[in-house]
Amino acid sequence: MTEERKTDPASDSSNSSGKEAQGFWGEAAAEALAPEAAPARMRELEAKISAADHAYYVLDDPILSDEEYDRLYHELAALEARFPELVSPASPTHRVSGAVREDLPKVTHAQPMLSIHTETDFTAEGAKAFDERVRKELGLTDEDAPVVYDCELKFDGLAMSMRYEKGVLVLAATRGDGTTGEDVTANVRTIRTIPLKLDGVPDVFEVRGEVIMHRADFHALNERQLKDGKKTFVNPRNAAAGSLRQLDPKVTAARRLHFYAYALGECSAPDFAASQTELLDRFKALGLPVADMRRRVEGPEALAAFHDEVAANRAELPFDIDGVVYKVDDFGLQRELGFLSREPRWACAHKYPPEEAVTVLEAIDVQVGRTGKLTPVARLAPVFVGGVTVSNATLHNESFIAELDLCIGDSVVVRRAGDVIPEVVRVLHERRPEGARRFQMPDHCPVCGSATIRDEEEKDTRCTGGLFCPAQVKLAIVHFASRRAAGIDGLGEKIVTMLVDEGLVSTPADLFHLTHEALTDFITATKGTEKPVRRMGPKAAQNLLDNLERAKSTTFARFIFALGCRHVGEATALTLATHFGTLDALRNATLEELTHVDDVGEIVGESVHAFFKEPHNEEVIGELITAGMHWPAVEKKTTASAVAGKTFVITGTLPTLKRDAAKDMLIAAGAKVAGSVSKKTDFVVAGAEAGSKLEKAEALGVKVIDEAEMLAMLSAPGEATAATEEAAAEEPASETPQEVPAETVKAAEPVKVAETVKPVEKHEPRAPLPEPIQETLF
Numbered sequence: 001m002t003e004e005r006k007t008d009p010a011s012d013s014s015n016s017s018g019k020e021a022q023g024f025w026g027e028a029a030a031e032a033l034a035p036e037a038a039p040a041r042m043r044e045l046e047a048k049i050s051a052a053d054h055a056y057y058v059l060d061d062p063i064l065s066d067e068e069y070d071r072l073y074h075e076l077a078a079l080e081a082r083f084p085e086l087v088s089p090a091s092p093t094h095r096v097s098g099a100v101r102e103d104l105p106k107v108t109h110a111q112p113m114l115s116i117h118t119e120t121d122f123t124a125e126g127a128k129a130f131d132e133r134v135r136k137e138l139g140l141t142d143e144d145a146p147v148v149y150d151c152e153l154k155f156d157g158l159a160m161s162m163r164y165e166k167g168v169l170v171l172a173a174t175r176g177d178g179t180t181g182e183d184v185t186a187n188v189r190t191i192r193t194i195p196l197k198l199d200g201v202p203d204v205f206e207v208r209g210e211v212i213m214h215r216a217d218f219h220a221l222n223e224r225q226l227k228d229g230k231k232t233f234v235n236p237r238n239a240a241a242g243s244l245r246q247l248d249p250k251v252t253a254a255r256r257l258h259f260y261a262y263a264l265g266e267c268s269a270p271d272f273a274a275s276q277t278e279l280l281d282r283f284k285a286l287g288l289p290v291a292d293m294r295r296r297v298e299g300p301e302a303l304a305a306f307h308d309e310v311a312a313n314r315a316e317l318p319f320d321i322d323g324v325v326y327k328v329d330d331f332g333l334q335r336e337l338g339f340l341s342r343e344p345r346w347a348c349a350h351k352y353p354p355e356e357a358v359t360v361l362e363a364i365d366v367q368v369g370r371t372g373k374l375t376p377v378a379r380l381a382p383v384f385v386g387g388v389t390v391s392n393a394t395l396h397n398e399s400f401i402a403e404l405d406l407c408i409g410d411s412v413v414v415r416r417a418g419d420v421i422p423e424v425v426r427v428l429h430e431r432r433p434e435g436a437r438r439f440q441m442p443d444h445c446p447v448c449g450s451a452t453i454r455d456e457e458e459k460d461t462r463c464t465g466g467l468f469c470p471a472q473v474k475l476a477i478v479h480f481a482s483r484r485a486a487g488i489d490g491l492g493e494k495i496v497t498m499l500v501d502e503g504l505v506s507t508p509a510d511l512f513h514l515t516h517e518a519l520t521d522f523i524t525a526t527k528g529t530e531k532p533v534r535r536m537g538p539k540a541a542q543n544l545l546d547n548l549e550r551a552k553s554t555t556f557a558r559f560i561f562a563l564g565c566r567h568v569g570e571a572t573a574l575t576l577a578t579h580f581g582t583l584d585a586l587r588n589a590t591l592e593e594l595t596h597v598d599d600v601g602e603i604v605g606e607s608v609h610a611f612f613k614e615p616h617n618e619e620v621i622g623e624l625i626t627a628g629m630h631w632p633a634v635e636k637k638t639t640a641s642a643v644a645g646k647t648f649v650i651t652g653t654l655p656t657l658k659r660d661a662a663k664d665m666l667i668a669a670g671a672k673v674a675g676s677v678s679k680k681t682d683f684v685v686a687g688a689e690a691g692s693k694l695e696k697a698e699a700l701g702v703k704v705i706d707e708a709e710m711l712a713m714l715s716a717p718g719e720a721t722a723a724t725e726e727a728a729a730e731e732p733a734s735e736t737p738q739e740v741p742a743e744t745v746k747a748a749e750p751v752k753v754a755e756t757v758k759p760v761e762k763h764e765p766r767a768p769l770p771e772p773i774q775e776t777l778f
């Protein structure tokens with residue numbers, strides 16, 4: 001770091017480590033500078049700071065982040081301390097920065113408006129340093145009582161002075177350069193929380209405080225600006241300044257500004273208040289807005305405690321603050337302490353680490369989530385922001401990168417507020433280096449190498465190797481095993497995690513190769529006791545194996561649903577099963593054939609097509625069939641029964657059928673099955689102990705039937721409706737298992753898969769898959 005500074009004093013963007021990261025900003029750089037380089041560096045810093053001041057105070061459109069500005073400022077101040085003979089009379093450190101807009105009327109302040117000293121140490125040491133300085137100035141020793149302070153929020157807005165004469169608001173002015181400000185009276189009158197009249201105040205009464213904009217209003221304003229094709233504001237502080245320093249009060253009125261009072265300017269009653277606390281209490285009693293978050297305390301520990309407490313509650317405030325302010329409470333002591341150039345000695349700002357910082361985007365990595373979503377992640381040159389060193393930030397998706405117009409190599413503004421994950425919020429396009437590269441989403445999954453597919457609707461890119469990709473395998477197996485998919489009881493997330501982490505299973509097909517020995521094996525416990533433990537108890541293991549055996553006999557629709565192909569919910573699985581009839585027909589279907597299936601459409605069609613095209617998936621599907629998964633042959637079209645198109649609700653315990661089975665039968669016959677009774681319900685099938693649903697049916701006059709009547713209806717012919725049409729209408733387009741209907745089946749007994757069937761060759765696309773035997777019997 002030191003070396004770097006020596007050889008490249010102009011490098012302003014390397015700001016990552018060491019002393020500076022703890023809040024000592026540019027001072028380290030100043031210490032390291034060779035004396036012969038000082039004059040040039042100081043002139044350079046003055047020019048940079050002046051240019052930044054102009055952009056910030058006059059144009060309300062900063063060209064540096066606050067963190068960069070403060071670092072340059074502190075470097076200059078430290079150089080001035082080290083080389084006093086080189087200090088320029090026009091140095092920006094000597095004046096209250098700020099300037100006035102030429103087209104606004106000017107006001108000379110009756111009393112100058114000053115800045116305040118900033119503590120550069122963000123820790124409790126900052127509070128201690130201030131207290132020590134105050135005690136020293138006052139000549140206090142350890143024997144003396146602690147100093148009493150008033151602690152306040154440091155509002156991040158712009159300072160403003162309001163003059164009341166005989167209780168009437170006659171003038172409002174911005175701080176400007178401290179001596180001369182801008183007359184913004186007409187604009188200030190539009191701020192609703194500011195009283196235009198005050199009762200019982202001295203004849204001349206100047207109230208000073210901060211004009212701010214709430215974060216919510218700031219975001220709304222920027223949205224409006226975007227919509228109207230106007231320039232957006234960088235932060236609420238600049239938006240507040242831009243809104244107050246306006247030629248047209250109507251614009252200010254529309255911007256919803258707020259004001260908080262914290263100081264007294266000229267006042268015709270010299271004894272109006274004896275302390276800062278009393279002043280703020282009196283302001284409040286007069287109806288002036290005063291922030292509640294303030295405290296009168298004694299000694300440096302209490303200052304630091306206030307600093308900490310406000311930090312913890314900062315995110316909940318509706319507006320931005322950039323620190324807290326400590327003020328010696330007693331006005332007598334304040335007078336004694338006096339001023340040092342542009343700053344009172346009796347106050348200091350104790351800031352928080354900046355929430356925004358500038359750094360360089362070094363690379364973009366891609367992570368694959370549990371659902372196969374590819375997420376680009378920014379690899380940043382480490383930067384100290386929001387109190388921690390940040391080197392990664394999520395970039396969400398390709399559109400986010402496009403909207404930011406972000407290239408690898410760009411300088412970016414990173415924001416980290418509170419516990420919120422760091423974000424890239426802006427690109428400094430004017431700093432784009434030569435050779436900056438655009439990012440492209442990879443066309444193959446970085447984890448498993450399967451092809452990726454772009455989902456236009458959801459604006460994201462996904463790995464298509466759902467059955468194979470290690471990033472997705474846990475969720476894929478949990479879904480595969482879920483009740484209305486393969487229906488393997490006892491395979492919840494916890495067991496699946498264990499099986500995958502222990503290396504026993506890496507695809508759903510591996511489940512069928514689990515053995516009792518492997519499941520009940522002893523493993524060394526990693527946490528707590530060193531005693532070896534069993535993976536599973538013998539009984540639980542046997543249950544799982546039995547359930548796996550049972551799950552081999554399934555239906556084609558359940559099988560399709562279990563594969564977990566994106567956008568294929570239960571209803572789509574049923575549609576695909578009835579439309580294609582066989583696994584071979586489905587996996588060989590062209591994109592065109594798929595998108596022409598009723599209720600499938602383009603997005604689902606593309607997803608299914610990509611899924612079956614991916615050799616890795618095909619391999620796993622082959623293994624599932626070889627392992628023995630089978631289903632009865634599918635009857636492609638059905639004659640509708642009397643229940644087709646009707647809506648049923650099932651309630652209570654039916655005498656012979658499980659509710660799930662009854663539901664499957666109804667759906668397969670083209671009925672809808674709803675969860676609650678409404679006017680749209682055609683029939684309620686009630687069993688024993690039916691409760692509120694039955695009452696509701698009776699109240700609404702919905703026909704109530706029993707299981708026998710339902711079965712009779714199922715076997716009675718109805719109008720010619722295709723069963724699938726109705727069922728597919730309620731597509732739950734999600735990845736999570738919901739209610740799945742079975743497809744229309746022939747009442748054939750499941751037959752075992754022929755043992756002679758060979759598994760598909762690995763990685764060989766379109767090699768024939770082993771067929772469940774019923775289908776080859778056709």
Ligand SMILES: NC(=O)c1ccc[n+]([C@@H]2O[C@H](COP(=O)([O-])OP(=O)(O)OC[C@H]3O[C@@H](n4cnc5c(N)ncnc54)[C@H](O)[C@@H]3O)[C@@H](O)[C@H]2O)c1
Binds near residue numbers: 053056066116153
């Ligand atoms: N990004 C840029 O290019 C750029 C340029 C110039 C200045 N800045 C920022 O502005 C800062 C300097 O601005 P400054 O001179 O106004 O100093 P400051 O904002 O750090 O502190 C002084 C100001 O604090 C405000 N304040 C808020 N709450 C207060 C309270 N309770 N009591 C008293 N005062 C309170 C007042 O407006 C006062 O003028 C820099 O540290 C930098 O962060 C940034």
Ligand SMILES: [Zn+2]
Binds near residue numbers: 447449450463464469
């Ligand atoms: Zn993958």
